[in-house]
Amino acid sequence: KNQVEQSPQSLIILEGKNCTLQCNYTVSPFSNLRWYKQDTGRGPVSLTIMTFSENTKSNGRYTATLDADTKQSSLHITASQLSDSASYICVVTTNSNSGYALNFGKGTSLLVTP
Amino acid sequence: SAVISQKPSRDICQRGTSLTIQCQVDSQVTMMFWYRQQPGQSLTLIATANQGSEATYESGFVIDKFPISRPNLTFSTLTVSNMSPEDSSIYLCSVARGQNTDTQYFGPGTRLTVL
Numbered sequence: 001k002n003q004v005e006q007s008p009q010s011l012i013i014l015e016g017k018n019c020t021l022q023c024n025y026t027v028s029p030f031s032n033l034r035w036y037k038q039d040t041g042r043g044p045v046s047l048t049i050m051t052f053s054e055n056t057k058s059n060g061r062y063t064a065t066l067d068a069d070t071k072q073s074s075l076h077i078t079a080s081q082l083s084d085s086a087s088y089i090c091v092v093t094t095n096s097n098s099g100y101a102l103n104f105g106k107g108t109s110l111l112v113t114p
Numbered sequence: 115s116a117v118i119s120q121k122p123s124r125d126i127c128q129r130g131t132s133l134t135i136q137c138q139v140d141s142q143v144t145m146m147f148w149y150r151q152q153p154g155q156s157l158t159l160i161a162t163a164n165q166g167s168e169a170t171y172e173s174g175f176v177i178d179k180f181p182i183s184r185p186n187l188t189f190s191t192l193t194v195s196n197m198s199p200e201d202s203s204i205y206l207c208s209v210a211r212g213q214n215t216d217t218q219y220f221g222p223g224t225r226l227t228v229l
Contacts (some may be wrong), residue, residue, distance in 0.1 A: 004156070031216060037186030043118070043206050044157075089157070093216040100216040104156035 002047040003027040004092050006105035013112055017080055023073040023090030023109045035064050035075045038087040038107065047075070047088075080112045116141060116209050118221035126227045127197055134193045135151045135224045137207035141185035145210040147218065148180070152203045163190040163207075 003026045013019050025033070032051045036044035048057045048064040050073070057064050061078045077084055090105040117140040127133050137146065146163040160180055161169040167183035184190040194201050204225050208218040 041123070041222065041225070043208070043222050045220070046217075095216070102157075102159070102216065102218065104158075106154065106156045 004090055004103050004105040006088075006090050006108050008108060009066050009106070010109040011111070013080055013110070015080060015112050015114055019080060019087050019110065020079050021075045021077075021090075021110070023075070023089070023092075023105055025071050025073075025092045025103070025105075027092050029094055029096060030068065030071075031093040031100065032067055033064075033073050034091045035062070035073075036089040036091060038089060039088070044089055044091075059103070071092045077110075081113065082112050085110060086114045094096055116143060116211075116219045117185060118207065120207060120221040120224050122224060124225040126229060128229055129198055131197055132170050132193055132195045133226060134191050134227075135205055135207075137190045137192070137221055138212075139188045139209050141224060143209040143211055144187075145229065146184060146190045147208045147215075148182060148190070148192045149206045149208060149220075150203050151206060151223070157206065160192070160205075163192075178208070183191065194226065197226075199228045202226055202228045 005024045007022045034049045035047045038044040050057050050066045052068050063076045066073045087107040087109050089107040090102045094101050119138045121136045148160045149157045151157050159172050160175045161171040163169050163182050163184040165184045182191045204223045206223040207221045210218045
């Protein structure tokens with residue numbers, strides 16, 4: 001069972017609309033949580049990073065939230081644009097005696113249509 | 115950040131053959147990694163490419179199947195050996211500076227299709 005679960009698996013929205021993507025995780029010990037954007041044919045690019053003490057982080061039209069108690073995060077996209085069409089991947093980093101480990105969700109595939 | 119290039123960007127290969135993927139970084143980095151991204155699946159770490167020594171493989175991945183080289187601090191190769199259709203995937207390299215491996219920058223990936 002994947003320890004980083006994302007929902008929905010895919011999403012289609014109209015240009016200009018808002019949307020929210022979800023990420024639930026069970027991995028520990030928690031170090032940080034990142035949201036990545038992966039365009040087709042490209043590698044993932046980090047959008048936001050949050051540590052345990054942060055509960056919201058914005059990057060332009062992207063706003064990520066984190067509830068470390070319930071182990072949930074969301075990525076809210078405001079006023080979507082066609083260029084937002086991509087896969088959004090939630091990555092939870094754990095830090096143990098053996099070092100950092102990145103735990104990847106399967107991603108949410110977002111399609112923004114005109 | 116880091117500028118990372120991969121070659122080839124995509125390839126279609128026959129069963130039983132091998133393909134070597136190159137990863138080039140625009141500056142020296144401490145850590146380089148190779149990932150596999152199968153359709154509909156999350157990124158999975160194959161191995162850490164260590165400069166001057168053997169790569170460190172994750173559970174489920176072996177050197178005979180995925181030999182890795184890292185001759186210097188800016189370059190690494192991953193070979194997918196004796197390929198089967200199950201190896202069809204996107205292969206990505208990533209890099210990290212210093213020992214802070216939680217901050218990784220990813221290459222554009224190599225899309226491999228095995229017939």
